[in-house]
Amino acid sequence: MELRLREDGIQTAQDGERRSLVAAKDSVRRLFNVALAAMGLKKRALFNAQAVRVEQQVLTFADLPEAFDGYTILHLSDVHVGSVPKGEARLADLIRPLRPDLAVITGDIQSFGRPAGAAAVDLLARVLAAITATDGIVTVLGNHDQADLVEPLERSGVRVLLNEGMAVHRDGQVIHLVGLDDIHSFFTPAAEHALAAYRDGFRIALVHTPEIAGLAAELGYRLYLCGHTHGGQICLPGGRLLVHALRRHTDLASGAWQLGDLQGYTSRGVGAGIAPARFNCPPEATLIRLRRP
Numbered sequence: 010m011e012l013r014l015r016e017d018g019i020q021t022a023q024d025g026e027r028r029s030l031v032a033a034k035d036s037v038r039r040l041f042n043v044a045l046a047a048m049g050l051k052k053r054a055l056f057n058a059q060a061v062r063v064e065q066q067v068l069t070f071a072d073l074p075e076a077f078d079g080y081t082i083l084h085l086s087d088v089h090v091g092s093v094p095k096g097e098a099r100l101a102d103l104i105r106p107l108r109p110d111l112a113v114i115t116g117d118i119q120s121f122g123r124p125a126g127a128a129a130v131d132l133l134a135r136v137l138a139a140i141t142a143t144d145g146i147v148t149v150l151g152n153h154d155q156a157d158l159v160e161p162l163e164r165s166g167v168r169v170l171l172n173e174g175m176a177v178h179r180d181g182q183v184i185h186l187v188g189l190d191d192i193h194s195f196f197t198p199a200a201e202h203a204l205a206a207y208r209d210g211f212r213i214a215l216v217h218t219p220e221i222a223g224l225a226a227e228l229g230y231r232l233y234l235c236g237h238t239h240g241g242q243i244c245l246p247g248g249r250l251l252v253h254a255l256r257r258h259t260d261l262a263s264g265a266w267q268l269g270d271l272q273g274y275t276s277r278g279v280g281a282g283i284a285p286a287r288f289n290c291p292p293e294a295t296l297i298r299l300r301r302p
Contacts, residue, residue, distance in 0.1 A: 010195050020194035054286030058093045061100050061292040068272050069300045076179035083109035084295040086236025087117040089280030090132035101139035104294050112142040115236045116151025116217030126157030144177050151217035152194035172203040188215040219261040219275050226271035233273035238262045240277030244289040
């Protein structure tokens with residue numbers, strides 16, 4: 010699938026195959042950088058992209074197992090290593106004092122498959138070393154990530170979930186995490202099968218994009234963590250998105266949301282896409298606390 014995308018420009022989604030616009034995105038990136046410089050906004054855009062912050066979220070669930078009341082999850086997404094100068098160092102300094110129970114990364118560690126897997130994990134190493142999480146670090150892949158990322162991540166002690174689940178135990182009680190491979194450019198039915206394989210108990214879906222949230226809601230999942238949109242990255246005042254990069258569930262493009270009984274959070278992400286630039290959309294690391302009523 011990666012070879013087809015790279016050589017033929019074909020990506021796969023839930024609604025079938027389509028041609029990628031990667032080449033067009035390269036042109037947009039160049040034009041955007043020229044425009045920023047021409048308007049004298051390049052320094053401000055970079056300052057905003059470097060100003061990562063911790064967002065605190067408390068989410069309440071009536072059926073959360075008692076042993077997990079107060080459980081904290083550090084949620085990172087769209088790190089895009091190397092995309093923002095000093096970005097990894099600033100993020101590491103910000104999250105080092107946190108002591109989450111679990112850390113999750115919901116995809117896009119690389120940018121268009123670059124740098125290569127081992128080099129990308131080397132750039133990420135400072136961030137990983139800053140995380141002290143009792144139940145470890147779990148990640149899924151995004152549409153920018155390549156398969157060569159998996160082995161270096163797992164050598165670094167990060168659990169990569171590729172259309173599979175894992176149990177987290179506390180005092181004889183359990184919650185399940187189910188992580189999907191990217192469904193935006195590398196979708197296969199295995200993603201839907203992985204969600205459906207877990208039917209009981211308190212379940213958390215880790216997915217790069219919110220686009221499969223409807224199925225997770227139908228299957229009774231309770232929490233859905235994702236990214237992909239960068240929160241718009243370049244937004245109007247008040248955070249109104251100009252671009253969301255979604256094909257479905259466009260109303261779930263940023264922040265906390267609810268879909269039926271499913272609660273979710275779409276991160277604005279840490280890194281940058283077309284340029285190290287943000288307006289009205291600060292980058293974030295999110296600390297989510299699970300509570301019972």
